[in-house]
Amino acid sequence: MKHLNKLFVAVMMVMGISSQAQDSNNPWAIEFGVNAVDTKTSAGGGNNWLDRHFSQPFDVKNNWNILPSVSYLSVSRYIGSGFSFGLQGSVNKIDKLVTFNPTAPGHDSRGYVVTNPGDLMYYGIDGKVRYSFMELINSKVVDPSLHLGGGYTFLGDSSFGTVNAGAGLTFWFTENVGLALGTSYKKAFDNDNPLVRSHFQHTAGIVFKFGGKDTDGDGIYDKDDACPEVAGLKQFNGCPDTDGDGIVDSEDACPEVAGLAAFNGCPDTDGDGVADKDDACPDVAGLPSLKGCPDADNDGVADKNDKCPNVAGPKENAGCPWPDTDGDGVADKDDACPNVAGPASNKGCPEVTPEVMDQLKSQARFIYFNSGKSTFKDADVPKRLDAMAGVLKNYANSEFLIEGHTDSDGSNAFNQKLSEARAAAVSNALIERGVSASKIKSVGYGETMPVATNKTAAGKALNRRTEVKLIK
Template sequence: MKHLNKLLFAVMMVMGLSSHAQDSNNPWAISFGVNAVDTRTSAGGGKNWADRHFSQPFAVKDNWNILPSVSYLSVSRFIGDGFTFGVQGSVNKITKYVQFAPNAVGHDSRGYIVTNPGDLMYYGIDGTIRYSFMNLLKSKVIDPSLSVGGGYTFFGDSSYGTVNPGAGLTFWFTDNIGLSFATAYKKSFGDREDAAGKPDAPSHFQHTAGLTFKFGGKDTDGDGIYDKDDACPEVAGLKQFNGCPDTDGDGIQDSEDACPDVAGLAALKGCPDTDGDGIADKDDACPEVAGLAALNGCPDADGDGVADKDDKCPTVAGPKENAGCPWPDTDGDGVLDKDDKCIDVKGTVANQGCPEVSEEVMMKLNEYSRTILFDSGKSTFKKQTYPTLQSITAILKEYPYSRFLVEGHTDSDGSNAMNQTLSENRAAAVKNYLIENGIAADRLKSTGFGETKPIDTNKTAKGKAHNRRTEISLIKE
């Protein structure tokens, strides 16, 4: 129980350490196994210091003290740049103590004798700074190291401090499990024996062999990539994407994938392109049929700039304004219906598809207009003139987009002012009749010229009758 308490004390000291990570992924390492104590270095004799210490380094059977059980435990943490700091607790039983006694019975050819000092218990508590050469070797398996440290040794009833230079070698089976070998020369402060020749504070070698486990690395999402190296520590991902996921398996990590749930192309930020037209399905209005980027991925068979799905005439080019169909020319006058103000009547291009008023028509209009009869000195029509007005109305309706001027004229009887007013009123009367009978008001104007534009002499009754007239002229744009 006394021995166990000392070992537990050493373990508690070890577990209280705090430093940096054991390596770039795991903050801690723990090792345990067997240790061997070789006291030959405390003996005198030999040709020199090196001969005394290293002439029989592997005389295991003759010089090493080994317990057939787990006899050491160490814990370490990474400091940085290949350095770790660790503490080790160990226990052993000294049954082989090497002395230089050339006069004693049973000594070997060099004058050394091995005795049992009385099954002394051995306890060690040691702190070590270790430097690993694994990164310099760029190896993931072989891990050689050098170390230096110090400790305190309980050797039977005595105890003393030591300085511990050493070396080690670990073979890593996995990222976390390795087989470790180490040796340390534990130089005591005042290497000595007691008066009876028993060991009191001997310097010695201590060798260890055991398993090492690295642990403590945090992997929140369980994807095998430690959080410190995981760009997506909360979501399981892939090593090639620094721990970020690729849900659809298209080789593009979700954070950079515009379509993370559907496998796609790198050129389209991870989105698919079913029809292969270079437009991602999510942006393609016609994802099953190859089309044009300008038409959101839809085809245009007739090349008129209207997508086939919107084109009422997909095989014949036509303007967008007419749903992709050519403009019709219903009346065949060479003016498209969209520009034809008289769609159902042949006209001329110059008159926007409407028929032009010919000179013959104008002559006929004026033949009618000159026969309009008014009550004497008034602007009211005589009854017999209404058929003439109806004929004029019918002709104007044949030219719905032409505009006309109604002119009033008088003879020279009466004053100029009276004749001017009378001519204006008579022209207005004709205009109003036409409007009332279906001619658009914006197509008509009226004016009076009084007696200023006679077409015959005012000296005869016949001439005056000719001068009292109404004329219609074409208003040209």
Template sequence: MKHLNKLLVAVLMAMGFSSHAQDSNNPWAISFGVNAVDTRTSAGPEHVNWFQQHFSQPFDVSDNWNILPSLSYLNVSRYVGSGFSVGLMGSVNKIDKFVVFDPTAPGHDSRGMVVENPGDLMYYGIDATIKYSFKELIGSKWFDPSLSVGGGYTFFGDSSFGTVNPGAGLTFWFTDAIGLELATRYKWSFGDREDAAGAPDAPSHFQHTAGIIFQFGGKDTDGDGIYDKDDACPDVAGLKQFNGCPDTDGDGIVDASDACPDVFGLAALNGCPDTDGDGIADKDDACPDVAGLAALNGCPDADGDGIADKDDKCPTEAGPKENQGCPFLDADKDGIADKDDDCPTVAGPASNRGCPEVTTEALEDLKINARAVYFDTGKATFKKGDAQTPQRLDAMKEILKNYPNAKFSIEGHTDSTGSAKINDKLSQERAEAVMNALIERGINPENLSAKGYGSSKPVATNKTAAGRAQNRRTEVVHVGSKYEGKL
């Protein structure tokens, strides 16, 4: 008996670590507690009513039941599905009340019972059972009625015999894994034999049990509290509402169905976010921070011309795609849109980006006016009292403004009088003076450059006064054009 008690204590400690489960998840169960044997149903006289024999005063515990004041049974069972389980139980008891119901027998008590003490007769039983639980059928989590049937072998003092055991039970589950189990079995013996003295040698009897039951044995690989059997994602921890699958971003969409599993999103967009609220997931939105159109991959089109603002050179004015979203404005009517026209107010060919080509006539006019600009002798200041020089500069400005994308070089030249060093410096300063005068009159400084050549490029002889006068000059050169050269 000591060994049985130690075994039960060890089992109790082990079961204390079992996790929550249901029968289908935790297929194994072990129960233990106390049992009571009631022999009142053993064979009596033929004239005794069978119903009275079996059911009169069934709960007269103190007078009828044999209870061993110790843990006296151990049952191990396995769930096999659909509410059924199979089990094996071992029990031990001590019979000091052998009761027979016979109201006609001499010595019966007021209940009609004949009670004998067989002298602490030892009782051992081993029984196999098939049990059906109604818990799944009625949908209860704590109330668990059951029916059972089985068979076993009983050792009753010096005799032993087989029994057929119909029974019923009721379990109250404190948790999914721990409960209080109450059960009763009618152990009907084969033959109801009697010994030589006429006493029952193989008595049928009731055996009642009350004990604690534990369920265990379920597998939960990922440790999420959902057993592999019911876990749709058994290798990764998840949530019960998703059958054990995870929802990393907590948006209510299981990762396996979430197109953006790491970012909180919307169910309508398969779990992806939509920052700008335009109904297009950020991952598919070319403009995720500003609401736009599905046809333009989530980008806006302020002017409604079918071109996304980010690709529209005129986002507030409708225009065709071939004009990059800008209206086809052509102020100078040269066939080149103003947006692509370097000279939108002056007609010019496409080969020169809408600007007029520098003509021979224009270059000739520049030559005449540039050579008529006069300086003080030996200086880079315009000749005092010469009213023509400002007029020449104005005329040059009017010509140059017609060619806003043309590049011109202002060149300064001297005669050979004096040192080359002084002449080089003077020619550079005079070229810069003309360039600055033109810039002051509104010519783009990026289109002008100045270069002094001293006396290195004469156009006449320096041996005569007339020749030297011709060599003292400024010139305008169209840089890089076919007209490049001195004018």
């Protein structure tokens, strides 16, 4: 038992090496189970080396020594590229010691005798380098391997070194737990002692891999986990996809709401090509230029801000068309004559035609003044002024000139002042009737521009007049 204690101390020392840096997932493995020792291979006899070693490899009943308990323990560490290094300790009791003695009583047909040497204990400490073919054959369940190594065997009071070679086959139930089967041929070198024997040792046990660190518990080891502190998915190297839209959270602009790759993981509920997070109208399809809002009348004003959503209008007027009272196609705001139709070329005002001027002139001719004065003489004058004002107001962007004229009675100076006063009287009367003062001017010409002779009363009457001219 003193050797068994040495074995477990060695095993614990190997397990304590785990402070090294890991270079693969679950680099450590511990294996334990039952071992069987077959001593026939060193009994001698047989026709040749192969016959001596492999003529009865599975004669469990006659050749195998099995201790019916856990009888071996191994610890190994992965060192890269399919290789691992391990240390195994085993214990057994030899009650079937095979020798070759064709003359001894009880020998079999080939000359082998099986004896029970009594309380002959077996202890072994072995180190080995193992190569796994698992990655080579691209398997996750079947794990065939070969191994080489050496060890030291204690058999009764004898002890000896061995060179070991063997093979193994492991079936992994899970990533970390498997059934391990193995066999090793242990070649001994001290043949002077009858108990120093080369032998086969077979093992069957359970193996556990461990040592891989998975901080977030997502089943992906930290060394392969791009997000080691947050549980994630294997297809994203351990990073999460909270909303399940197939876009990893770190690249998802909307990680908690399922969306589309085209929008960096954000949804587009109304399918208008504008992500909801940027869409001012996420539930109704609209235009990217209007932040995803619709524009029914295509006037560039989103319906939600358009006071006239079905009629096109400028943004400055909240999407409604500018009023055009006179219907001339010139908006009131740009129409110098908003209440009377006119062409845009004349700012919405009607153009002054010769017919209009004739109408103004005919009214002006019948505006009579008291003799030598600038006061109106005829009771019909106000009606004529009303008619003139009504016409002039229709041409608000035109300017007119009111001319005053006299006959030749009196001095030139007096007639000049009188003509100016009479022209001013007409102008003022028109301004009082709503004609813009900026659009009407007055001038007096005295007796300088007669239209008839001043030698007759009738001619003088025609010369005492007011006239209307278009300035522009």
